[in-house]
Amino acid sequence: MARPGQQQTRKSQTFLNRIRGPGTIALVSLVLTACSGQQSILDPAGKGARDSASIWWLMFWLGTIVFLFVLALILMAIFRGSREREAALTQQARQRMVILGGVIVPVVIIAVVFAGSTRSLLGMGRLRDNSDVVIDVVAHQYWWEVHYPHDEVTTANEIHIPVDRDVQVRLTATDVIHSFWVPQLHGKIDMLPGKSNTITIRADEPGTYRGQCAQFCGVQHANMAFLVIASDEPDYRDWIAHQQQPAAEPSEGTLVERGRDIYMSSACVYCHTIDGTPSQGTLGPDLTHLGSRETLGAGILPNNTGNLAGWVIDPQEIKPGNAMPAVDMTGEDLQALLEYLNSLD
Amino acid sequence: MAAITTRAETLLATWEAEAGIVGWLTQVNHKAIATRYFITSIFFFFLAGVSALIMRVQLAQPELSIISPEVYNQLFSTHGTAMMFLFAIPMLEAVGMYLIPLMIGARDMIFPRLNAFGYWVYLIAGLTVWTSLFLGNGPNAAWFNYVPLANSEFTPGLGVDVWTTAITFMEIAALVAAVEMIATIFKLRAPGMSLNRMPILVWSMLVMSFMIIFAMPAVMLASVMLFLDRSVGTGFFDPAMGGDPLLWQHLFWIFGHPEVYIILIPGLGIVSAIVSAFARRGNTAYSLLSASFVAIGFLSFGLWVHHMYTAGLPWMSLSFFEAASMSIAIPSGIAIFSWIATLWGTRPQVKTPLLYVLGFFFVFILGGITGVMVASIPFNHQVHDTYFVVAHFHYVLIGSAVFPLFAGLHFWFPKVSGKLLGEGMGKVAFWLTFIGFNLTFFPMHISGFLGMPRQVYTYRAGLGWENWNLLSTIGAFVMGAGALVTLINILASIRRGEDSVPNPWGAGTLEWAAPSPPPPYNWDELPRVSGRYPLWVDDEHGRLDPDEDHQHILEEDAFPQHPHRRETPGTRLLDSRLERSAILAGASIFPLLAALSIAVAAIGSMLTLWLVPVGVGLAYFSIVGWLWPREEEW
Numbered sequence: 001m002a003r004p005g006q007q008q009t010r011k012s013q014t015f016l017n018r019i020r021g022p023g024t025i026a027l028v029s030l031v032l033t034a035c036s037g038q039q040s041i042l043d044p045a046g047k048g049a050r051d052s053a054s055i056w057w058l059m060f061w062l063g064t065i066v067f068l069f070v071l072a073l074i075l076m077a078i079f080r081g082s083r084e085r086e087a088a089l090t091q092q093a094r095q096r097m098v099i100l101g102g103v104i105v106p107v108v109i110i111a112v113v114f115a116g117s118t119r120s121l122l123g124m125g126r127l128r129d130n131s132d133v134v135i136d137v138v139a140h141q142y143w144w145e146v147h148y149p150h151d152e153v154t155t156a157n158e159i160h161i162p163v164d165r166d167v168q169v170r171l172t173a174t175d176v177i178h179s180f181w182v183p184q185l186h187g188k189i190d191m192l193p194g195k196s197n198t199i200t201i202r203a204d205e206p207g208t209y210r211g212q213c214a215q216f217c218g219v220q221h222a223n224m225a226f227l228v229i230a231s232d233e234p235d236y237r238d239w240i241a242h243q244q245q246p247a248a249e250p251s252e253g254t255l256v257e258r259g260r261d262i263y264m265s266s267a268c269v270y271c272h273t274i275d276g277t278p279s280q281g282t283l284g285p286d287l288t289h290l291g292s293r294e295t296l297g298a299g300i301l302p303n304n305t306g307n308l309a310g311w312v313i314d315p316q317e318i319k320p321g322n323a324m325p326a327v328d329m330t331g332e333d334l335q336a337l338l339e340y341l342n343s344l345d
Numbered sequence: 346m347a348a349i350t351t352r353a354e355t356l357l358a359t360w361e362a363e364a365g366i367v368g369w370l371t372q373v374n375h376k377a378i379a380t381r382y383f384i385t386s387i388f389f390f391f392l393a394g395v396s397a398l399i400m401r402v403q404l405a406q407p408e409l410s411i412i413s414p415e416v417y418n419q420l421f422s423t424h425g426t427a428m429m430f431l432f433a434i435p436m437l438e439a440v441g442m443y444l445i446p447l448m449i450g451a452r453d454m455i456f457p458r459l460n461a462f463g464y465w466v467y468l469i470a471g472l473t474v475w476t477s478l479f480l481g482n483g484p485n486a487a488w489f490n491y492v493p494l495a496n497s498e499f500t501p502g503l504g505v506d507v508w509t510t511a512i513t514f515m516e517i518a519a520l521v522a523a524v525e526m527i528a529t530i531f532k533l534r535a536p537g538m539s540l541n542r543m544p545i546l547v548w549s550m551l552v553m554s555f556m557i558i559f560a561m562p563a564v565m566l567a568s569v570m571l572f573l574d575r576s577v578g579t580g581f582f583d584p585a586m587g588g589d590p591l592l593w594q595h596l597f598w599i600f601g602h603p604e605v606y607i608i609l610i611p612g613l614g615i616v617s618a619i620v621s622a623f624a625r626r627g628n629t630a631y632s633l634l635s636a637s638f639v640a641i642g643f644l645s646f647g648l649w650v651h652h653m654y655t656a657g658l659p660w661m662s663l664s665f666f667e668a669a670s671m672s673i674a675i676p677s678g679i680a681i682f683s684w685i686a687t688l689w690g691t692r693p694q695v696k697t698p699l700l701y702v703l704g705f706f707f708v709f710i711l712g713g714i715t716g717v718m719v720a721s722i723p724f725n726h727q728v729h730d731t732y733f734v735v736a737h738f739h740y741v742l743i744g745s746a747v748f749p750l751f752a753g754l755h756f757w758f759p760k761v762s763g764k765l766l767g768e769g770m771g772k773v774a775f776w777l778t779f780i781g782f783n784l785t786f787f788p789m790h791i792s793g794f795l796g797m798p799r800q801v802y803t804y805r806a807g808l809g810w811e812n813w814n815l816l817s818t819i820g821a822f823v824m825g826a827g828a829l830v831t832l833i834n835i836l837a838s839i840r841r842g843e844d845s846v847p848n849p850w851g852a853g854t855l856e857w858a859a860p861s862p863p864p865p866y867n868w869d870e871l872p873r874v875s876g877r878y879p880l881w882v883d884d885e886h887g888r889l890d891p892d893e894d895h896q897h898i899l900e901e902d903a904f905p906q907h908p909h910r911r912e913t914p915g916t917r918l919l920d921s922r923l924e925r926s927a928i929l930a931g932a933s934i935f936p937l938l939a940a941l942s943i944a945v946a947a948i949g950s951m952l953t954l955w956l957v958p959v960g961v962g963l964a965y966f967s968i969v970g971w972l973w974p975r976e977e978e979w
Contacts, residue, residue: 037809039796041727052727059721063714070681074706077688078695091629094686098630102637102679110671110717117721118664124723125660141499176494177590179655179730183796187726190656192591193493194584197657210808214655214730214798216487218494219414222801300805320414 038210041183045209045230047202048186051120058116062109073101124186131166131200135159139171139178139191141217142224142322143285143298153243154273156285157226157298162236163203171197179215182228188214203230210299219321225299246276247288247344259340262333267325274344284324291345297322305338312337353869355908360452360866362932371932373457374865375442378464380761382439385464386432387832389471393427394828396420396478398821401785405818407806417802418485419504423478425488426508429604430515431471433746434557437611438522440753441550443761445526447856447863448544450535450872452913453929455528456521458936458971463518463525465940470515473948477507484508487800489601490571492582492593497575506575506951509568514947516561523554523561530554532915535855536923537874544854544877545621545628548635549614552642556607559646564600567593576954591656598649606645608742610638612705612749613680619702619756620684622852623693627878629686630679637676637683644673654725663722670720677713681706697771698850701752704779708748712740715790730800733793739786751778751831758835759849763861764842770834778827784820788813853878871914935971942967 037043044050137159138145146155161167171180173191181188185201203209213224231239250256263269264279271284279287293303297319301307310317312334315324329337362368362377372378400420403411412420442460446453454460477483485504486495495505530551534543543551570581571593580586582593621628628634650658650666684706693699715737719725728734758766792813797804804810848857857880859867872879915927946960 037795039808040794041796042794049727052723055721055724056718056727059718059724063718067710067714070685070710071707073685074688074703077685077690078693078699078703080690089686089689094629094689095633097686097689098633098679098682101682101685102633103675106674106678110674113717113721114668114671117667117723120721120723121660121664176499177491181798183727187723188655188729189726192657194590195657210796212796212798216491216494216730216800218499219418221798222414222803225805 038208039183039212043184045204045207046185047204048124048200049184051123052187055113055116055120059113062113066109070101131168133162133165133167134170135161135167136170136172137180137191139173139180139213139217139224140323141175142213142220142319144224144226145285148240148243151240151244153240154275154286155243155289155293157295158293159226159228160236160239161201161203161228161230162233163206163230165233166200166202169199169201171199176217177215178213178217178224180211181214182209182211184209185228190215201228203228206231206235208294212299220319223298223300223319223322225295227294227299229294242292243289247274249276250340250343255336255339256343257340259336259338259343262329262337263340266327266329266337268327271324287341287344289344291342305342308341309334309338312341353864356866356869357864359909359911360864362865367934368932370937371461371934373453373461373930373932373936375446375454375457375460376761376863376865378457378460379439379443381464382435382442382467385468385471386436386439389427389431389475390436391828391832392475393424393432394825396424396427398825400424401818401821403802404804404814406815407804407811409803412802414802415485416481418487418800419478419481419483421800422484422487422504422508423474426484426512427471427474428742429488429608430512431467431474433608433742434519434604435467436750437553437608437746438519438526440611440615440750441526441553442522444757444856445529445547445550446533447760447859447867448547448854449530449533449538450855450868450874451529451533452867452871453911454525455533455927456525456930457911458930458933459521459525461933462936462940463521465937466521466943467515467518469940469944469948470511470518473511473514474507477503477511482507489597490593492571492574492590495571495575495593496583503951506572509572509575510947510951513565513568513572514944516565517943519557520561523557526550526554527558531918533913533927534916534921535872535874536914536916536921538855538916539920540918541632542874542877542921543635545617545631545634546611546614546854549610549617549638552638553607553610556603556610556642556645560600560603560607563596564604567596567600570596572950576950591653594653594656595649598652599646602649602652603642603645605738605741606641609745610641612745613638615749615753615756616684616702616705617680618852618854619698619752620687621878622756622850622854623696623699623702624688624691625693625851625853625881626687626691627853628683630683631877633679634683637679640676641673644669644676648673651720651725654722655729660722667720667722671717674713674717681710696755697766697768697775698752698756700772700775701748701755704775705744705748705752707779708740708744708782712737712742712744716741728793730798731793732789732797732799735799736786736789736793739789743782743786751775754831754835756850757856758838759845760847760856760859760861760863762839762842763845764838765845765849766838767834767842770830770837774827774830774834776827777830778824781820781822781824781827785817785824786820788816788820792817848880853881855879931975933971935967939964939967939971 041049042053044053134149136147136149144157146159171189171191172195173193175193178191179188180191180199182201185203186199189197189199191197207230209228211226211228213221217224250260264277269279269281271281273280273282273286273288275288295301296303296307296311312327314326315322316326362372362374399412400417403409403417442454482503484507486500490505490508493499530547573579574581574583580588582588582590584590617628617634647669648666650663651670654663719728719734719737755766755771792810795809797810845861847861855872855874858872911929911931912926913929915924916922917924942960942963945963946957949956949960
């Protein structure tokens with residue numbers, strides 16, 4: 001008697017294995033990952049994002065109740081009753097139904113949602129009154145220029161902040177409208193050319209939070225991301241101190257030095273800055289501490305030698321339409337250049 | 346008998362279009378023009394749908410390169426533009442154009458030539474947009490064309506010019522149709538059809554038309570300003586010249602938000618008509634229901650800033666728009682509960698039109714709920730410009746336009762063609778469309794929550810977006826299959842469908858008293874009405890008139906008419922008392938010529954501005970020809 005049963009179980013297991021295709025994965029990820037992720041708004045890691053998430057959960061539960069209730073009424077309206085029993089509900093009763101369901105109940109629900117929403121909004125507003133770290137972010141097609149005005153630090157596509165501090169981020173753009181958005185920390189705010197918008201973010205936990213441009217800004221809008229790295233105060237201060245250093249001078253006779261010479265004699269210098277060298281271009285990202293950054297191409301590739309080589313040789317292949325032209329050079333020169341760029345940590 | 350035959354023959358001789366190509370080009374009959382609108386907008390709908398499928402293939406997996414980023418941007422910009430301007434509005438206007446004269450008992454609309462003119466304008470504008478896409482020069486700065494991105498500096502090429510000129514030109518068609526519908530509804534209702542006896546659908550068309558008249562000029566003005574910024578270097582939106590990029594956003598959305606409700610309200614009208622017919626009962630709370638359409642119309646002009654919550658406007662002023670946006674839930678709630686109360690306890694037969702209405706309920710209510718959510722400022726800051734919003738507005742737009750339109754297609758098809766649409770295939774198509782729709786768009790709520798911005802041609806792996814996007818892609822193809830089955834069903838039913846009686850659903854409104862399909866002059870004998878549902882003996886319980894040929898509403902000799910003149914009774918605005926006979930214009934080639942001349946000015950302006958005066962000059966002569974009196978019209 002037991003054997004058929006076991007067989008049954010085994011059979012259903014194989015069946016389960018067989019259907020463990022995209023459907024099951026999707027279902028499982030609905031339960032497990034729908035709320036988490038490096039760019040998820042339902043996995044808040046800062047005050048602003050938590051305020052937004054709290055109003056969402058209020059609206060989610062209210063909305064679910066309303067949806068199921070109205071749907072049930074519609075199904076009852078269609079599938080219950082008969083033409084004989086129709087007289088049970090007079091025209092007057094039906095009109096009362098419209099007033100109750102269509103006017104009174106919505107007014108109450110909207111009042112609740114509006115009050116909750118305003119509460120969250122005021123909470124977010126309080127954040128900006130007491131910030132003491134200031135960061136300027138300038139959006140370009142398709143990358144982010146980052147300045148720390150008090151510390152005189154310039155970097156790109158990566159923003160370091162201390163945890164548990166209100167950080168004021170002043171935002172503008174040079175070309176078209178972009179939008180600054182780190183879902184785990186705060187809602188988005190647009191970056192307009194010729195105007196300045198300010199947002200105050202605050203991270204609760206050390207961690208890496210991904211942000212992405214949220215306003216369609218042209219052909220590479222999809223590949224305009226950045227990282228916000230929150231760390232404890234001492235780590236943050238160390239990072240600032242390190243970023244304040246000019247680029248390290250290569251030792252004589254090394255491959256790094258040859259790489260630097262190649263860099264300095266190439267077109268790179270017209271667009272990029274390496275602090276402490278004659279390279280002072282400002283059209284592209286600052287490269288002074290390129291090696292210390294986690295990503296390349298505005299948050300789209302991990303920063304390693306292979307990706308860097310690919311990026312230098314043919315950035316248009318990786319991110320067609322970005323402003324950087326391809327660089328034509330021999331393999332040896334490229335290797336030296338990569339050595340040099342990697343040394344800029 | 347002989348007399349009636351002669352009468353019908355005389356009417357036919359007066360109203361019928363000439364045979365052959367000349368007759369086709371000079372045709373002005375409202376049903377013929379509306380049918381052309383249907384066919385053209387369904388064609389554009391399929392093109393825009395295929396664009397969406399290509400985009401879904403590109404997004405099925407991370408980092409695919411099926412199409413280039415530039416092509417992707419053109420596809421999504423054209424998809425949005427076409428669905429809004431080339432499908433939804435023309436299609437809904439065509440529904441009004443076809444049904445309004447039949448629903449109010451007129452022989453045609455009040456300015457038949459204006460209808461024909463509008464159609465030609467629409468056709469030329471639509472073909473321009475699609476041709477430009479096929480030539481690789483489609484609109485590519487998103488359907489909302491935010492400046493400075495849409496300026497010539499950041500988006501050179503013809504794409505944005507195609508958008509600005511074709512849309513400005515296109516809106517002429519929307520505007521003339523709106524003017525035409527308002528005038529027809531106000532002046533050509535059958536004697537006895539006072540304003541408070543108009544079918545709900547006619548109310549919705551009236552509100553839509555007024556909204557078009559107030560909303561469209563904003564986008565026409567804005568696109569002319571953008572065109573001038575691009576072509577002759579004015580600086581309306583350029584901060585360096587004292588302009589302001591946010592001005593564009595204000596102008597665009599003060600049109601763009603009412604636009605959504607322009608699409609929504611006729612959909613609600615269609616649903617009201619079908620609900621009442623299947624329940625065999627008048628619409629509950631008729632006055633409140635029609636007032637709720639008017640309320641939505643008014644409110645919709647006070648909400649546009651909720652598209653700009655993240656632009657950095659002062660927060661206190663945003664709260665006003667938040668409250669206004671949420672309050673749309675009240676008139677929508679009235680409409681939904683009116684339908685529930687109408688259906689309550691009536692045990693309607695669930696045939697395909699009602700099935701689509703049920704689909705509409707599901708989709709539209711979900712879209713309405715997420716609509717209240719995105720109106721909340723702190724929540725909107727997170728989901729604005731993400732796939733959550735993409736999901737929301739497809740639920741609202743497909744819910745309020747496409748599902749009602751498909752419901753209406755199955756409902757009025759017997760009237761238009763004289764044939765019943767295949768019921769079995771109709772149900773298969775419904776389930777494919779409904780399941781496919783939800784499979785496509787429900788997961789987008791979640792990809793939005795996971796941080797996926799809209800209008801991206803690709804995305805990186807590892808953010809948890811992969812499977813949701815794959816589901817959306819699969820769903821899109823299921824939905825496409827649904828649309829295809831519907832199309833096959835239409836073609837098959839036209840060729841060998843079952844013949845329909847004039848009133849297959851036992852509905853109460855006037856259009857069901859006309860023959861199916863209606864002759865060019867609509868009525869052998871003109872109707873006179875004395876209630877909201879003239880085909881029913883009793884409005885409240887909707888029992889069908891036992892006298893199937895509706896003798897009590899059709900009066901043969903009530904309106905003496907000139908036998909060789911196109912005439913219809915003209916009545917007073919409020920109480921619809923007979924005033925005098927309205928003489929309608931007949932067939933003419935000049936609407937086509939006028940449309941072509943204005944096209945020379947509008948489309949030609951992309952090539953050289955010198956074509957503008959040429960086109961305007963030609964238009965002058967076409968309009969003179971158009972208005973030139975003809976002997977039989979004196």
